[in-house]
Amino acid sequence: MITSITIPLALPLLLFSSDVKKWTKIAGKTMLSLGLALIALMITIFSGYYLFQDKLDNIWQVSGMLVGVYTGGTPNLAAIQAALNVDNDLYLATHISDMLIGAVYFLFILSFGQRFFLLFLPKFKMNNNSNDDNRKSAEDFESYEGIFEKRILIQLLKALGLSILTVLIGGGLSMLVPEKSSMAVAILTITTVGVIFSLVPKVNKLEKSFQLGMYFILVFSLAVAAMGNIDKLINASPYVLYYVGIVVIGTFILHMILSAIFKIDADTTIITTAALIMSPPFVPVVAGALKNREIIISGLTVGIIGYAIGNYLGIFIAYALE
Template sequence: MDTHFFLIIFLFVIAPVIIIYLENNYSLAKKIGAVLICYGLGIFIGNVGVLPEVSPAYHALVEGSIYIPFGKMREYLAEGLVTQQDMSRNTISFLQDLFSSIPIMLCLPLILFSLDVKKWMRQAKDAVGSLIIGLFTVLLMVFVGFWMFRGSIEEIWKVSGMLVGVYTGGTPNMAAIKTALNVSQEIYILTHTYEMTLGAIYLIFIFTIGQKVFLWFLPPYKSQNTGKADVEEIDLAEDYESYDGFFKKDVFWPLLGAFGISVAILGVSFLLSKLFSDDFANAAVVIFVTTFGIALSFVPRIRKIKKTFQLGMYLILIFCVAVASMADISKLADISISLFYYVGIAMFGSHFLHAAIARIFKIDADTVIISGSALICSPPFVPVVASALKNREVILTGMFVGIAGYAVGNYLGVIVAYILK
């Protein structure tokens, strides 16, 4: 094995750990976000000459695939069709594919294990209504955007499915739907880059004048708790943000068991997918993984395992570095700017329509903002948004809306994509 192989393993597995440490200890890294830092690192790895160059012959032989099977590569090397450097690059491509597909499938059950459906239904009545409105507006605006740009965006039905996923559950759903629909790396990276860019603008709006704007036409939040907000905030920070105590015996071993359950879920889901046609097999894996994850969240012993959400987020960061390293920036300029407008309509259109409908049902401004932020930006941003609102009590609502979005986003994304196809 050459040094490139070990460098890639190190970057994919260890770099996310370092980035998590930076995010938890430095305010600038926290503001940028671990996901964005990982994407930046991956794009840097893939586009600045860190990886070995390949020969024109290898380009011709790979025929649009991510990598060539190792047996074939050995035959090509013996025949003199490829070089040893091509062999190294092919191994790296295999690792990129492995780390951009397996971790995202393993992370979904781990994230869903932390979902307490019964508790959410008891404590977040307004959140149920806000969630339903949020899902409806995302679907509506995705359909509107599809109608507007269907002639100018390549494979727009796949993009539509990813947008439904990312605006109902965030990066895990978008990544899972990418796998389910076989979306190209370039389209995925560009779509997600636009999504993160516009998401940053959205967060700036929320952190500055968002609450004042929404209060013009939505009622203010009325406290539902009597002195319990501080406890909730601490519990949620422990459940969804803190990595402290990750390697303690009473945390690590149950967490390792949860990881084993996720591996088993993926294995069973893969076997069940063989019952379907090749065209639908990947989508079936995603749907089965999601379903088993939700089902096992009803088992108290599994749901109470600590740090499953954090382990899932670590796997997402591995995915982010790996998939970004596969993007060829030189190809991105060929994709229509219509995609940028489509992402913007899905994001901003759905949230402001959400607020307009919430006015009819008299849902308060803070609940609408935290629900929209959870769907648009994913649960890790909820405590940050709640801090900007100066309202600790909505953290629970935002977390449950976001995690419920994780649960339904894969179903909706795949269904919408195949309907539009």
């Protein structure tokens, strides 16, 4: 019961605070970098699929989840697991593999990633005009301060009520399609309605709705982990781990090559990749390691776009490969 309701509730909460209008305002090179990263991801997903299709059962489901997790993050991974009715053990194997490979990539970025990228890509040109906006955007994702204050709790109840309404809309529409597709329709509907609600100023300004959504994601992760079968997990993990490794490393290399061709600077390439591979909450940390706060808003926006499109892409790719 917990696993079936937490993700549908979390998705709208994560999207309510999205500034869709800002998506069209981020620098052209950032949008180009996002597009190149998605192209690189698709190439590696298809390459890995054909490499392991005879070795990994239900690889089409893994492919869909990897598209989701590397466009938006864990929320998309979990949402696509629900949409595709993925076995809990396969989900856990994918999630654990992602965490292992992602941790290595994260350490690389925080340590000498920038110096490595600068060997091939131009340096970022500083502007220094938007530090306050960047700081505020980072705090919007990082801060849980005051979440138990009465004023905030009232807003969270409103956000939760809208999230429940969104889930009911998605659930209602899912009843109009064949059972096999019902969960996918529900997740995509919930995502769409969540984005639509974010366009309403009063909804968009509800404080801490993103943090509440992340709380539901954590509850889901703990619940699924408790149901995992260790033996099946160990048996499934090797090829899932190899697949995840190819996707992360392959996307990283291809994205860097494409960025070099299109002359995108190192910091923009890094923050785009970080936002997609590790999700928005990691963007301020990466920006700090790069000593460049100017890229925070662009990175966060890329990550939020990933949250919004990840479910569509992941489910589409999964069914295309089934």
